[in-house]
Amino acid sequence: MKGLPGYFIGIILLLFLSLMGTSLVTGSIAAENARNFHASAVSQIENSNYNPDVISSLYREADRLGYELEPVEVREIIPNRKMCEVVVKYTYAVGILHSKSEIHEIRGYAR
8 A cells, every 4th residue: 555656656657758758759750741841842843943833832732731831932043053942831849848839940952
């Protein structure tokens, strides 16, 4: 009988730690998925030679996945050489540790 409250406290702590670990893993997976979308967007823009139809389809895909793709502005640096900055914003939420979610962004360039 003496050790029974100690066991319950131990079980509650293990439960809390497992929930915290799960929320951290979930946040990391969300960040990795956003990075993968960003890399795919940059690759598609470069491979399509900055085609406006491809860029507009990326906006639709970002909305579908819950990301925010900032307006992509294609600039010509020198003749026949273009580049643009691609910025993806995503929500990073760690349930137990943070009471609110944070907006993070990934920046990169398509050249």
